[in-house]
Amino acid sequence: MLEVLGVKKKYKNGIEALKGVSLKIETGKKVAIFGENGAGKTTLLKIIATFLLPDEGTVTLEGVNIIKNNKYARKNITISTGMERSFYYRLTVKQNLEFFGMLNGLVGKELKKKVEKVIEKTGLEEYGKIRYMELSKGLKRRLDIARALLKEAKVYIFDEPCAGIDIKTRGGIHKIVNELGKEKIVIFATHEIEDLKKMDRIIAIHNGIKVGELLVHENRDCVENFVKGVC
Ligand SMILES: Nc1ncnc2c1ncn2[C@@H]1O[C@H](COP(=O)(O)OP(=O)(O)OP(=O)(O)O)[C@@H](O)[C@H]1O
Numbered sequence: 001m002l003e004v005l006g007v008k009k010k011y012k013n014g015i016e017a018l019k020g021v022s023l024k025i026e027t028g029k030k031v032a033i034f035g036e037n038g039a040g041k042t043t044l045l046k047i048i049a050t051f052l053l054p055d056e057g058t059v060t061l062e063g064v065n066i067i068k069n070n071k072y073a074r075k076n077i078t079i080s081t082g083m084e085r086s087f088y089y090r091l092t093v094k095q096n097l098e099f100f101g102m103l104n105g106l107v108g109k110e111l112k113k114k115v116e117k118v119i120e121k122t123g124l125e126e127y128g129k130i131r132y133m134e135l136s137k138g139l140k141r142r143l144d145i146a147r148a149l150l151k152e153a154k155v156y157i158f159d160e161p162c163a164g165i166d167i168k169t170r171g172g173i174h175k176i177v178n179e180l181g182k183e184k185i186v187i188f189a190t191h192e193i194e195d196l197k198k199m200d201r202i203i204a205i206h207n208g209i210k211v212g213e214l215l216v217h218e219n220r221d222c223v224e225n226f227v228k229g230v231c
């Protein structure tokens, strides 16, 4: 169980990105975080991934306060943010993955196997030897997802993973998410109705506040109306 309790975040420029957000996500669930541009989704995801510290509130994973226990958080939480600057431009797809795999403690055969596995999962087989700077936007996004999959985590966070992705690859991402969602906690920020319908639950954020939740399986026909109602 991941529990976010009363999380607040104000940036240095005075913007209050989160004004007291609380939510709970059980293991074996995939949850969408939905909200318009600037709603606070990425801020919330970065706090859960311990990339950012909240001003107030706590985040616990299986009862462990992850804000105070950074090591536990880094071991058990993985995030795909789509931040291009976090890759080595001159290294190939494979070299980038090998580097980040090593940072996750993988070496030798285990590292090679894992890199091959995530390349296959994200359909990057043909691009292993291509340098990061030579990849298209969608392929960069896929590599970012592949990197997040290098870790055997309890929580997988995807910040708009389908942005700029073609239909076929989108299907592949949902397959990965579905698989992970059976045993892990998946948090998936998105604006897309089609993505929302594939989740177990939708949590809507507006202006730094949680404004609604919807259980998708019981209310599949209501997703459109739910979305219209909160934005
Ligand atoms: N590093 C930062 N410094 C200052 N303000 C920021 C920073 N990052 C985000 N903000 C502001 O915080 C608010 C929430 O931003 P956030 O990126 O969390 O929104 P979001 O819901 O992810 O939006 P989007 O759908 O566009 O990705 C916005 O008003 C944004 O301008």
Ligand SMILES: [Mg+2]
Pocket: 041, 042, 043, 159
């Ligand atoms: Mg965002």
